[in-house]
Amino acid sequence: MTKQVVLANGNEPNVTKILIGKESDNVYLDASTPYLVDGAPSSEATGATASLIGGVLTLDGYDDKQIAVVEPTDPDTAHLKVSLIGHNTITNNLEPNDTTYNYGLINDIGGSIEIHADDEATLTIRITGAPSRAIGIGVHKSSTPFRKLDLTISGKAMVTTNINSNISDQSRNLYSINLHISDSAPNSTFSILDDASISSSAESSLKEGVGYSFLVKGKMIVNTTGSIYLSNSFTTNNWPLITVKGTLDLIKVKEMKILGNKENTAAFVPIAPNATKNFADDICIMIDEKNHEAIYRSGGCSISVINGEANKAKANVNETITIKADDPPAHLLFNKWTSNDVTVDNETSPTTTFVMPRKDVSVKATYKDNPDAKFNVTVTHGSGSGDYFPDDEVEIKADLIPGKAFEQWEVSDGVTLKHGLQAESTSFTMPKKDVVISALYKDIVYTIIEGADQSLDKAKLIDLVVKADGEFVLFDGVNIDNKPLDSKHYQAEAGSTIVRVFKEYLAGLDDGKHSIDILFADGV
Incomplete structure (x- = not known):
């Protein structure tokens, strides 16, 4: 439990900057809501798991409800750094059908927030109960004057946000957003840098209304070796988006996975169609619209060649890839290349090229019969071995072996002997494949x-x-x-x-x- 820090004079302040709390220009705090004031002396602060010193909010093993942070600085230039140590949890359990906006971590007046960890550390934000309007983490301003509001997650921070809204009234709208930069701050930037990772999920039984798991209407910059996981389980058909609406600069990411509810009948839109997308060349994209899943990852896209090989196993977008078909067996000729992913320059050439798209690629070399090819017959313990054209009549005869009596023939699948398997001398029509045939014997014993x-x-x-x-x-x-x-x-x-x-x-x-x-x- 965080110890409450009070002002030196004992008076409780009006809050002008809120980080973890409810939306308001001024919130009057009482003893039920812990709050921190930069530089305020207090013996109560000793050993606290949350502290505010020099504009840096440090969370060290914090596990409590929302905190209000008071900063007597210019909101246009204010910058607050949230430093994470160990595992930290913020939980906001709301009353049924609460219609006000409810937040986990929020900047509501301007400036910027940076969540940072020098060593691996976590911040988990949970909003539970039955809120109809909830934002897990973000910058938001619903009133003028509009200001630039920036949010950064950096270092080795791992941030997890979850909104679980169990609304019973199906006629109500739901605004459930885990990460948010609002319309009121279109020039704001949300950045995930260094080795930082983020996981964001939103759950609700609501079938109508609005449901986002992740919404950036300004600019989002992803340049991290970490991962990003975004999901929602909404069945609402009106706004099933998990999306970036402004600009997305996707420079580097181990994997960014966006997962919607596949039972939702609306179109799956991981990134808004009119968003500006600036992707590094090695970003690979895989979208499964049927299952409402999209994956973005650095390192190029993979190339799979069936019955052939490519000049490299992975490639970046717009690279020219050379593919070569395997040499066919003697009875086949190369036919053409087939693929559902790319169009090759010359589909009837065994060696050709294609331009790499932003997705994994599979191509296949196909073959056709060679009309001039012969097929081989191998007869063990009998005559008839040799090379034959398809439809030739092949005659075979079992050898005489002392002490043995011919019993029957053993033949390849699909070959029918004209006089049956038990005839020592017989024939068959040559198929379009090699044939292996053997005479089988049993021992002769006289009495x-x-x-x-x-x-x-x-x-x-x-x-x-x-x-x-x-x-x-x-x-x-x-x-x-x-x-x-x-x-x-x-x-x-x-x-x-x-x-x-x-x-x-x-x-x-x-x-x-x-x-x-x-x-x-x-x-x-």
């Missing part, structure tokens, strides 16, 4: 159909006769115990395949179990 698991007695030894279900024309030999058996020790004949191993050979085998394999050209 002993007679003579398996025989037991022979050496005392009564006879020839061993075994019959397998393989075709005799494919017969390729006999293995005993996994070793080839010389043909002089056996006889083979058709029907399917019958092998007779002579008893003289069997007599030489050791007692015990032995294995016999009948070999065929394509299996065992």
Whole structure:
């Protein structure tokens, strides 16, 4: 809580300059409103979180309601510096349907205000309740004589203003403005400099009337490495503006984002059409009218090239950008450039240029079929590989692999074999793309159909006769115990395949179990 500072003689002054308070040429203060008088001695000031010394209002961890500041100086030349230290909050909670103007930080008689922080510090101004007329921070004068009223936010100050007006009477007008330079001061300037940032939001359930989140009718200068965020949630359709109406000098900003209520049916106007706009060359603008969002940022606009490349990734407005399409595959030719953002100098040339606008750009190189191009066919475990024109008839045949039986073809998507996947020899019509096709196989295993698991007695030894279900024309030999058996020790004949191993050979085998394999050209 700020300690109240009183005049040395104990009298309470008539205020002639108001910074945080209600609009009036003269406001008589009582004990409910803290006020500061420059140079007034008081023991009460010791340890205060707000002090006024030498024209500098210092807020150091301030968290209270409005403060009135008395400066006995010429209003035409008056300058007040607000120095921020740490986190500071000003809250003004208003009565329901209050129709007077209500302010967070205001200069109402002339001169200038500078809000400054040497180190990172914040000032948050909240106006809550149900005001119909509220200004969070600004310079304003509704009566003559008109004077130049300037406002500056500088250094590393971060200023946040929020107006939340919960008006129940939907027939009333709402004037809800976070940052304001009025018509009465058209030559005034609002500046955001150095590393300063500002966030301004206004919320209301009102559906008619006037609703601004940010309004400058004089000149606004933005030259900061900080950010600016402005938004309102009004559904009013009459005045949905978050706008600069006078002159905007946008020199530098990390990002300035302006966000309106997308449910508002009125046109989204982030900056008034008749405003004078002086933008640095590297300011990039992105406006989404459907969602009522506008973004302004320094550093140039980005360039995206699909199927190609640009001579730089970012560029400033009016720079000439060269783009080059990627080399097409053999079956394609370059067609043309397409873009919703720019018009290229020669859309049918694979290398061309365009002039950079103040927005991010995307361009795409497109291709068309090359009528003279052939496509490749790769056949694994079969014949038919080569290069073919589209619509050629391609014949393929699976290889014979010993011990394997052809099962089916595996083909690229979109290719249909005329005789089906299970035909060893077939064909297809060549598409306009490369084709990969493979023959798949399964193992061949023959069965002993007679003579398996025989037991022979050496005392009564006879020839061993075994019959397998393989075709005799494919017969390729006999293995005993996994070793080839010389043909002089056996006889083979058709029907399917019958092998007779002579008893003289069997007599030489050791007692015990032995294995016999009948070999065929394509299996065992």
